[in-house]
Amino acid sequence: MDSFEFNKIAGAVLGTLLFIMGLGIVSDAVFKGGVPKQSAYALPAAEEAPAGGAVAAAASSVPLPELLAKADAKKGEGLFKPCTACHVAEKGGANKVGPALYNVVNRPIGSVAGFAYSDAIKGKGGNWSYDNLDHFITNPKGFASGTKMAYGGEKDAAKRADIIAYLRSQADAPAPLPGK
Ligand code: HEC
Structure with a gap:
């Protein structure tokens, strides 16, 4: 195996490892985030029609x-x-x-x-x-x-x-x- 071939294989292995690690980080972030206690934005209170209306x-x-x-x-x-x-x-x-x-x-x-x-x-x-x-x-x-x-x-x-x-x-x- 010449060094060029070795580099290619090593590169592929490394790339695959990095990709798997990346997936782990992303999925951690997605699944460990859990359910937020509050909705991300405040829902507006029901609008009351004031006397005089619109x-x-x-x-x-x-x-x-x-x-x-x-x-x-x-x-x-x-x-x-x-x-x-x-x-x-x-x-x-x-x-x-x-x-x-x-x-x-x-x-x-x-x-x-x-x-x-x-x-x-x-x-x-x-x-x-x-x-x-x-x-x-x-x-x-x-x-x-x-x-x-x-x-x-x-x-x-x-x-x-x-x-x-x-x-x-x-x-x-x-x-x-x-x-x-
Ligand atoms: C679906 C039926 C309907 C439509 C359409 C309608 N009206 Fe009326 N209108 C009424 C009724 C019934 C009354 C009496 C309201 C009451 O006693 O609360 C009234 C009352 C009124 C009065 C008060 C009259 C008074 O003697 O005190 C005005 C002025 C009036 N309407 C104008 C309009 C105008 C201008 C439009 C169109 C832009 C319109 N209306 C569309 C049913 C309607």
Whole structure:
């Protein structure tokens, strides 16, 4: 056996030994690690919906009066389509699943005769100001926890403003825009 051959064999043996040792170290590390006492990261506590709900989160950086000044009632009429499953906004419209919405801007909350409002809405007090409408449409349950309006909410502030502009137009005398 010349020295070259010997080196090759020795090298192979050494390499194999190193490989086996390596495996041992790795498997030790894997199996001796055991079960960690705590999960590696803290699980977030269940999120409680605060009163006001996602209203703050969905609040736009642009103030509502500015959005309303730019709002488009025609677009709002289109965006109101999902609401028509439960509401009529035209003059003389009847109560459906939800109350008639003609003249809704600035009218007292929960005031349509003959509509069986939830206690949440009946007990709310105040008027449907632009702000209240905006909060309610953002997150109905955040605005009036226990409301029976089964609608998830419109999270896009500009779209809400369009919807509110449409509701405003559905009135004998559209309410003045905020700041006007
Ligand atoms: C699945 C049916 C449903 C949908 C969809 C729905 N609503 Fe309602 N809405 C209701 C019900 C029911 C009430 C009464 C809530 C209560 O008494 O708690 C209500 C109440 C309201 C009120 C309060 C009216 C008042 O007289 O006090 C407004 C404003 C309103 N809805 C606007 C909207 C708008 C805008 C949309 C669409 C973006 C919409 N709703 C979608 C069922 C619905």
